[in-house]
Amino acid sequence: MAHFIDRRLNGRNKSAVNRQRFIRRYKQQLKKAVSDAVLKRSIQDIDKGESVSIPTRDISEPFFHQGKGGKREQVHPGNDQFITGDRVERPLGGGGKGGGQGEASNQGDGEDDFVFEISKDEYLDLLFDGLELPNLEKNKLNKISEMKTFRAGYTSDGVPANINIVRSLRQSLARRTALQAGKKTTVAELEQELAELGKRPAENYARIQDIEEEILELKRRIAAVPFIDTFDLRFNNFIKRPIPSTQAVMFCLMDVSGSMDQATKDMAKRFYLLLYLFLTRTYKNVDVVFIRHHTQAKEVDEQEFFYSQETGGTIVSSALQMMKDVMQERYPADQWNIYAAQASDGDNWADDSPLCRQLLNNDIMPFVRYYAYIEITNRAHQTLWHEYESIARSYSNFAMEHIRSVEDIYPVFRELFKKQAA
Numbered sequence: 001m002a003h004f005i006d007r008r009l010n011g012r013n014k015s016a017v018n019r020q021r022f023i024r025r026y027k028q029q030l031k032k033a034v035s036d037a038v039l040k041r042s043i044q045d046i047d048k049g050e051s052v053s054i055p056t057r058d059i060s061e062p063f064f065h066q067g068k069g070g071k072r073e074q075v076h077p078g079n080d081q082f083i084t085g086d087r088v089e090r091p092l093g094g095g096g097k098g099g100g101q102g103e104a105s106n107q108g109d110g111e112d113d114f115v116f117e118i119s120k121d122e123y124l125d126l127l128f129d130g131l132e133l134p135n136l137e138k139n140k141l142n143k144i145s146e147m148k149t150f151r152a153g154y155t156s157d158g159v160p161a162n163i164n165i166v167r168s169l170r171q172s173l174a175r176r177t178a179l180q181a182g183k184k185t186t187v188a189e190l191e192q193e194l195a196e197l198g199k200r201p202a203e204n205y206a207r208i209q210d211i212e213e214e215i216l217e218l219k220r221r222i223a224a225v226p227f228i229d230t231f232d233l234r235f236n237n238f239i240k241r242p243i244p245s246t247q248a249v250m251f252c253l254m255d256v257s258g259s260m261d262q263a264t265k266d267m268a269k270r271f272y273l274l275l276y277l278f279l280t281r282t283y284k285n286v287d288v289v290f291i292r293h294h295t296q297a298k299e300v301d302e303q304e305f306f307y308s309q310e311t312g313g314t315i316v317s318s319a320l321q322m323m324k325d326v327m328q329e330r331y332p333a334d335q336w337n338i339y340a341a342q343a344s345d346g347d348n349w350a351d352d353s354p355l356c357r358q359l360l361n362n363d364i365m366p367f368v369r370y371y372a373y374i375e376i377t378n379r380a381h382q383t384l385w386h387e388y389e390s391i392a393r394s395y396s397n398f399a400m401e402h403i404r405s406v407e408d409i410y411p412v413f414r415e416l417f418k419k420q421a422a
Contacts, residue, residue, distance in 0.1 A: 023126075027129075030118070030126055031129065034118075034127055128278045128281065130414075131417045131419065132417065133248060133286075133339060134369065134397070135369040149238050149240055150238065150240070151236065151237070152237045152238060152239040154167055154235065154236060154237055155235050156231075156233065156235070158235025159235070162236045162237075162238075163234070163236075164234050164235060167234040168234045171231075171232040171234055172227065172229070172232040175229065175232055183218045183222050187222075190218075191215065194215070247286075247336055248286045248336060248338070249287040249288070249289060249339065250286060250287070250288050250289070250339045251291065251323050251326070251338070251339065252272055252288060252290050252291065252305065252340075252341055253340065253341070253342040253343070254272065254290075254291070254305065255316065255343065256292050256293065256294055256308075256310060256312075257294040257295075257313055257314035258311050259345055260311075260347075264377070267376050267406060267409060268376055270406070270409050271343060271403070272306070274410070275341055275413070278417065289323075291319050291323060292304070292305060292319075293315070293322075294310070294312030294313055294314060295314065295318065296312075296318050298322075299322060299326065314347055315349055316344065316348045316356050316384060317355045319342070320359040320360065321359060323340065324359060324364060327367065333367035338367060338369060340364070341371075342371075343374045344375060344376070345375065345376055346377050346379070346381060346384050346385050347377075347384075348383065348384045353383040353384045353387045354387060356388075357387040357391060360388075360391050360398075361394070365391065365395045365398060368397065369397060370397050370399070371395075371399070372400075373399070373400045374400075374401050374403055374416075375401075375402050377404075381402075385400070388400055399416055401415065
């Protein structure tokens with residue numbers, strides 16, 4: 001039986017094993033605290049660690065203790081108002097007048113709260129726990145899998161171009177050592193004996209002649225062992241394996257028109273930052289295409305998508321048309337899992353909304369795995385929302401959600417990307 005002892009150093013006053021046990025045990029309380037904390041963060045700090053407060057009642061341990069038991073009657077002195085059987089109403093205002101000053105607040109940590117520091121990785125794990133890209137096909141390209149060459153150790157035959165010199169010389173040294181070691185030991189012993197006999201050569205002449213002949217024969221046989229033989233040659237071995245074909249692309253379409261005020265744009269950016277962190281942390285082979293639009297659409301990089309100040313009128317179809325063009329040019333539907341997330345305040349040029357529905361129905365929805373539309377507004381829904389409702393009725397992979405305030409962002413995000421039942 002083998003025993004493995006983990007001697008990795010933990011941080012000061014921390015235990016990695018106990019820490020992970022605590023996170024597993026109080027995962028629900030931590031997830032709730034994290035979901036509350038993400039709404040209060042600035043955009044720049046959304047992916048950092050967090051100090052979360054857990055009420056003591058949520059981490060208290062059950063225990064057995066002696067109870068009073070039975071039925072008891074007690075007489076309290078000073079009672080001049082009640083008799084046995086009277087029902088006493090609960091005092092208003094939480095029970096009497098306290099000695100504190102001021103009004104109650106919904107902020108601040110109580111003395112009984114347990115404050116727990118979680119790292120960036122633990123924070124993101126809790127933030128995105130239970131989420132996934134819907135309808136992701138794991139083996140989408142098996143029928144046209146591309147074969148790629150990989151190193152696969154060494155082999156004893158191959159072409160000269162693949163000879164591994166170090167491995168071949170190592171094999172040669174091992175062979176020569178095995179074949180020569182015994183003979184070299186015998187030669188050393190005979191030479192030692194010859195030196196002893198050489199002190200009295202006249203008496204040991206015949207034996208000296210025999211030893212010298214034997215040493216010469218052994219040295220000849222040692223020299224006859226080749227420095228390298230075909231048996232020693234080792235070649236780099238290569239095999240071909242199919243490349244895993246699970247690959248996906250996420251299109252992020254954001255309205256930056258003049259109707260989107262700064263608060264609305266900040267909420268849209270918060271949603272897309274959550275989405276971007278989720279994709280880059282959970283999946284390795286996901287491309288992200290950023291498209292901003294007002295009257296014209298533009299494909300941009302991550303920095304420009306989140307921080308550019310460009311604005312203008314509103315023509316939503318320009319972004320959908322650009323998405324269609326990029327799909328046809330770089331992301332064919334038979335090779336990629338295609339996803340899209342669109343954020344807007346719902347304001348659009350009236351004559352453009354039917355064109356948006358037409359583009360989605362004919363050129364986008366038949367080829368995407370999932371399309372999420374998020375409308376950020378406190379106003380009544382306009383023509384774009386109503387056009388998209390008809391698409392949602394036709395396609396089960398089209399989702400619509402309404403965000404009214406910052407508090408709605410994370411719940412809506414989890415609703416859109418929650419894990420589906422098997």
